[in-house]
Amino acid sequence: MAHTNYRVTEKGYYGDFGGAYIPEMLYPNIEELRNNYLNIIAQPDFQAEFQSLLKDYVGRPSPLYLAKRLSEKYGATIFLKREDLNHTGAHKINNTVGQILLAEKLGKKRIIAETGAGQHGVATATVCALKGLECIIYMGEVDIERQAPNVARMKMMGATVIPATSGSKTLKDATNEAMRDWINNPVDTHYIIGSVVGPHPYPEMVSRFQSIISEETKKQLVEHTGSPSPDYVLACVGGGSNAMGMFYHFLDDEHVRLIAAEAAGLGVNSGHSAATSVLGKEGVLHGSRTILMQTEDGQVIEPYSISAGLDYPGIGPQHAHLHKTKRVEYVSITDAEAMDASLLLSQLEGIIPAIESAHALAQLEKMTFKGDEIVVICLSGRGDKDLNTFMKYFNL
Amino acid sequence: MNRLKQLFDKKDKDILSVYFTAGYPTLDATLKIAEELQNAGADFLEIGFPYSDPLADGPVIQKSSEVAIENGMTLKVLFEQLKSLREKIHIPVLLMGYANPMIQYGVKEFCKKAAEVGVDGVIVPDLPMYEYEELYKNDFIDNGLSNVFLVTPQTSEERIRKIDGLSHGFIYLLSSSSTTGKALNVSDEIGIYYQRVKDMKLNNPLIIGFGISDQKSFERANQYANGAIVGSAFVKTLADKDDYLAHIPAFVKGIKG
Ligand SMILES: Cc1ncc(COP(=O)(O)O)c(C=O)c1O
Secondary structure, three states: OOOHHHHHOOEEEEEEEEOOOOOEEEHHHHHHHHHHHHHHHHOOOHHHHHHHHHHHHHHHOOOOEOHHHHHHHHHHEEEEEEHHHOHHHHHHHHHHHHHHHHHHOOOOEEEEEEOOOHHHHHHHHHHHHHHHEEEEEEEEHHHHHHHHHHHHHHHHOEEEEEOOOOOOOOHHHHHHHHHHHHHHHOOOOEEEEEOOOOOHHHHHHHHHOOHHHHHHHHHHHHHHOOOOOOOOEEEOOOHHHHHHHHHHHOOOOOOOOOEEOOOOOOOOOOOOOOOOOHHOOEEEEEEEEEEEOOOOOOOOOOOOOOOOOOOOOOHHHHHHHHHOOOOOEEEEEEHHHHHHHHHHHHHHHHEEOOOHHHHHHHHHHEEEOOOEEEEEEHHHHOEEHHHHHHHHHOOO | OOOHHHHHHHHOEEEEEEEHHHHHHHHHHHHHHHHHHHOOOOOOOEEEEOOOOOOOOOOHHHHHHHHHOOOOHHHHHHHHOOOOOHHHHOOOOOEOHHHHHHHHHHHOOOHHHHHOOOOOOOOOOOOOHHHHHHHHHHHHHOOOOEOOOOEOOOHHHHHHHHHHHHHOOOOOEEOOOOOOOOOOOOOHHHHHHHHHHHHHHOOEEEEEOOOOOHHHHHHHEEEEEEEOOOOOOHHHHHHOOOHHHHHHHHHHHHHOO
């Protein structure tokens, strides 16, 4: 039954995408990880601690909530997978809990990470505090300003936040700086990448840690509806980790239509957009061959979105493959559409979503449903971090 | 015969290579700097083609790439400039850069163009062995281009042997696992690593790079290898000077002694 062609090959490719385009300086680190992560994850003591932390620390399983008023509005049965209720407020923590245990098993003493919106930085600072490990977070200077509360959180938990001042001073550059740090500290440091991007095995490892989202969803759907298969599954895509986690156990169930919402910013063709699958071409960034926003000469183009978590110029290589094989439909949502959807969910359901997640919600406006179709949307995070943006935008 | 091979046949010690970024400090500086370096006594050259996200590079080379891109340097422009490369330059020339611009240009076309203008080899730090072997090897070989791989203190003996087997030209021995422009690591450990690689008696000559900035570090590298590469230290001397060309002879002399 399983269509294994959506999964990674031994060399780290999804169809034409993936691989490990890294300088030799990183080869031993990546090799160490590649050779060990599957074994380590499979060990009973790893699993015992991982599951226990997910349950008692993160607060899993996250509810699958039947959003009645939202359902009424759109004429469908709409469930929200409540990753916003996780400790630290987003899905990012699922992955950082997994990776910190892995880093510990590998004997690493120092943790580095990149962050855009700050959610991944906070999640990493959190698990480092939990384990008493040194934590260094690279964050673009521009994002440090946009996401001040998250910067304060990271500092409060003992992390060092280093501004990325090169290039466009956002997520892409924070990622470059984290990789440079790793190159310069190859032995004692583990790099916790926050999305399904980077060289093999990161995309596959991160999607594995996030796959808890769809695993739980299937069970919860059976309880709610008697069937594990919905008609639609929706999620937003920056690098694509919440979407991969949300899609993971549905990939081989071809009846389930999978939709990924990208940030179109001020409009796909406005020059201020992060709609990678539309604007991008095949290329190499941060260690993998994927789809990438770039100039004709192969220089990476800086993306834009009102949500700092979606303005990444690429998508994970598995997404590139799912796009090319048309298994997943990629759609573009503007800032304005996402902001409207944020307000709508707040007022219909009393849930203020992260602006990132609101991109997935906004897609509902563009769909028409037949009677009792079942829709699951990944609510990847809560909107607390975005309050400043909401206040300005809605004049609150 | 490849100019690199000729060079190493003729000279097996104290070889000096200098890296600089094409299109920096000005768009039309590329060939003038190359000629000046050759006249000053550099044995071969590495011309960098800029990339927006050069993750193996430290601040100096990053900055030079940023400026070069702003100046309008692209691979198309570079190959146009290099059409007249061999009118004045007779020492070996390598291109150095990252995979993405090369892939966007088209690797086959890139190799063809490079060979056409008289480039002898290519260094692409983020194009590792497996990707090279599987996807691009024939394009390089068909055009007689050397692909130069990096080796770090962490690279295993088995992998070094494999790299040696795939290399034509030389092996780029990193002074430490680091981005470009870090001060040279002079610990005993590094000496042991250089010696270990030297004792492997590889087919290819060894050139040490990253962190070579003066005569002392150049001499130390030459105790273990056939030569060394200076990058950031040279690029730094080009910054903010109107008469940057005039400084080149003294710079090279300062390294070679
Ligand atoms: C709430 C939330 N959702 C989504 C994302 C985007 O990440 P990904 O595309 O990897 O799920 C972020 C990133 O910061 C986020 O904070």
